Amino acid sequence: xxxxxxRNIKPNADPLWLTEYEKAGGYExxxxxLRTMAPPDIQKLVTDSTLRGRGGAGFPTGKKxxxxxxxxxxxxxxxxxxxxxxxxxxxxxxxxxxxxxxxQMIESMIVSAYAIQADVGYIFLRMEYGIAAARLRKAxxxxxxxxxxxxxxxxxxxSFDIYLHTSAGRxxxxxxxxxxxxxxxxxxxxxxxxPFPQVVGLWxxxxxxxxxxxxxxxxxxxxxxxxxYRHLSRGKDGGTKIYGVSGNVKRPGAWELPMGTSIREIxxxxxxxxxxxxxxxxxxxxxxxxxxxxxxHLDLPMDFESIPQGGSRMGTGTMILLDDQTCxxxxxxxxxxxxxxxxxxWCTPCWEGLSWTERILQSLEDGQGRMEDIDVLAMHTKLLGxxxxxxxxxxxxxxxxxxxxxxxxxxxxxxxxERRCPWGNGRDGADGARIWPVSSSMIVPxx
Amino acid sequence: xxxNSGLSTYNYLMMLSDIEKAEIEEELSHYPDKQAAxxxxxxxxxxxxxxxxxESLKSVAALLGMTCDELDGVATFYNLIFRKPVGRHVILLCxxxxxxxxxxxxxxxxxxxxxxxxxxxxxxxxxFTLLPIVCLGACDRAPTMMVDDDLHxxxxxxxxxxxxxxxx
Numbered sequence: 282x283x284x285x286x287x288r289n290i291k292p293n294a295d296p297l298w299l300t301e302y303e304k305a306g307g308y309e310x311x312x313x314x315l316r317t318m319a320p321p322d323i324q325k326l327v328t329d330s331t332l333r334g335r336g337g338a339g340f341p342t343g344k345k346x347x348x349x350x351x352x353x354x355x356x357x358x359x360x361x362x363x364x365x366x367x368x369x370x371x372x373x374x375x376x377x378x379x380x381x382x383x384x385q386m387i388e389s390m391i392v393s394a395y396a397i398q399a400d401v402g403y404i405f406l407r408m409e410y411g412i413a414a415a416r417l418r419k420a421x422x423x424x425x426x427x428x429x430x431x432x433x434x435x436x437x438x439x440s441f442d443i444y445l446h447t448s449a450g451r452x453x454x455x456x457x458x459x460x461x462x463x464x465x466x467x468x469x470x471x472x473x474x475x476p477f478p479q480v481v482g483l484w485x486x487x488x489x490x491x492x493x494x495x496x497x498x499x500x501x502x503x504x505x506x507x508x509x510y511r512h513l514s515r516g517k518d519g520g521t522k523i524y525g526v527s528g529n530v531k532r533p534g535a536w537e538l539p540m541g542t543s544i545r546e547i548x549x550x551x552x553x554x555x556x557x558x559x560x561x562x563x564x565x566x567x568x569x570x571x572x573x574x575x576x577x578h579l580d581l582p583m584d585f586e587s588i589p590q591g592g593s594r595m596g597t598g599t600m601i602l603l604d605d606q607t608c609x610x611x612x613x614x615x616x617x618x619x620x621x622x623x624x625x626x627w628c629t630p631c632w633e634g635l636s637w638t639e640r641i642l643q644s645l646e647d648g649q650g651r652m653e654d655i656d657v658l659a660m661h662t663k664l665l666g667x668x669x670x671x672x673x674x675x676x677x678x679x680x681x682x683x684x685x686x687x688x689x690x691x692x693x694x695x696x697x698x699e700r701r702c703p704w705g706n707g708r709d710g711a712d713g714a715r716i717w718p719v720s721s722s723m724i725v726p727x728x
Numbered sequence: 729x730x731x732n733s734g735l736s737t738y739n740y741l742m743m744l745s746d747i748e749k750a751e752i753e754e755e756l757s758h759y760p761d762k763q764a765a766x767x768x769x770x771x772x773x774x775x776x777x778x779x780x781x782x783e784s785l786k787s788v789a790a791l792l793g794m795t796c797d798e799l800d801g802v803a804t805f806y807n808l809i810f811r812k813p814v815g816r817h818v819i820l821l822c823x824x825x826x827x828x829x830x831x832x833x834x835x836x837x838x839x840x841x842x843x844x845x846x847x848x849x850x851x852x853x854x855x856f857t858l859l860p861i862v863c864l865g866a867c868d869r870a871p872t873m874m875v876d877d878d879l880h881x882x883x884x885x886x887x888x889x890x891x892x893x894x895x896x
Contacts, residue, residue, distance in 0.1 A: 367865045368862060368863060368865070369863070370824035370825045370826065370862065370863035370867075371824075371825055371826050371863065371867050372863070372865060372867070373865045373866055373867050373868060375865070376865045376866065403758075407865070408771070408808050409808075409820075409861070409864055409865070409874060409879075410865070411877045412879075444758040444759075446758070446767075446768070447768070447771070448767060448806070449767050449770070449771060449806035449807065449808045449809050450806050450807035450808040450861070450862070451805060451806050451807060452862060463767070464764060465761065465763065465764050466759075466761070466762075466763035466764040466765065466766040466767065466792075466794075466802065467763070467802065468801050468802055468805045469805060484760060484761065525867070525868065526868075527826035527830075527867030527868055527870060528826055528829050528830070528870075529829060529830065533867065533868040533869075533870070534868045535868060565825075569824070569825055569863075599867070601825055601826055601829075601867070602829070603829070604829070607829045611828075612825070612828075612829065615823070615824070615825050615828045616825055618823075619824055619825070619862060619863075622862070623862065625805075721804065721806060721807050721808060721809055721810055721811065722804070723847065723848035723859065723860075724810060724811075724812040724813075724814060724848055724850075724857065724859070725812075725846075725848045725849045725850070
């Protein structure tokens, strides 16, 4: 089984630095692209490969690139931004790629930038990924010294350089237009679309924002071709996918597997099933903002086309398990706490609605809920759904809520009837102050 | 609103050390616009001083040509820019979903008991500040926490004790 994205990554080992990386075939795609291909050729290749965005939305990458103005009259400079602000709870796949093979990230950016004729690239990295930051800095330095970055790459007339931007922690920065505001040094609030960033992006110039894993596919498509790439997959969308599993399974982890591998295979063969003493109840297939799936969905292939048949989305492809020892109401409360805290505060339905959702869930967990609360929560899944808020954060928060209300309704009702959390959480169990504000705002001055 | 203490822009710039100014200048060279470097600049100050005081914030604002309120609007937006003093070491305990299902509540109780503080507080000796953080992207090692720049995973209450000893 081929695993192009992680082929150089060995657990607990240093990544390949420039000389070894080149020996392993690294930067081959840059030579091939700059010497034998025109930018539209690469764009066509990526479109034909059926590569779709791995950041959660699954938008076809070639199509995204096709909106970028090309030719001598296109506004300059153009930007390529890597979204490495991996903060979706349950998601740890981009960390693997950034720490494990930093030169692959640089190579991916160079060939992608060439395809859209970008002049400058930024890696927007979350602050907590310090190891990734150090390794990327070193890789950028090595690449620059070798002439892979800078003016006239490999003697061509294409110039491109990369800068690392480390952020300071806020989930909304993963939203592409909020990310652009963050990069400009403004509060990271999403922008209205249209205009789309491909046309009016960073400092008003054409900009492509792309997830780490998505971009890492591009060199391999260039080197090995479309046929090879599509055959890596078991489904309609080409390539491999880094799937992850976390929660109470025997072997939590992340694995690069053919796109379209079934949930069951990932759970049972790679994560080795549930830990002893824990039974499966459900899973969020691709991060905190995806709707829960249950037993009947386990044979669905993990791809963009199939997971919606179960009423969810593949999202980031990193699953979060709900087991029988975990309270589903507490589980939901934890998710909604995250979204309430990370709401940027720009639009009222989101910051007001999510705060109330969290508080209602907390009162249910504390054994103080009423039956009407379930109706209020269900109503919120509509009121904060798609089209009601400025960006996708609140609708993303509602997907797990509506699915947990659907599959675990009896557990919500038990909290009301028994006036306590049957799992022992809530006011008397997990002691007080469960609603924690953003870390920076809760620092108590020292005496 | 940050009080204006009457110092001129020039005086505020004098408050930054040469190293801080050099590090901020380096960041400025990456962007076509000064404001873009503001988060990095705040982090430079925080790295050297532990937190961002009003005076530091005014200095950075003066250097980047921003108003103080504009810069504070950015600073307070982020989880990891500290606008109040913190201890020598900052513990960031992940409270997101995978860590929660794997027992981060027990780690929190253990940390609070061991340090004698609640979330958000600093130990009396100024050694540790304890804060929650969102998903650290290491869910395969849940429960997790960071102390300063280091990630610690697969935590147990015993392991938490051993980890703390590494930070005098």
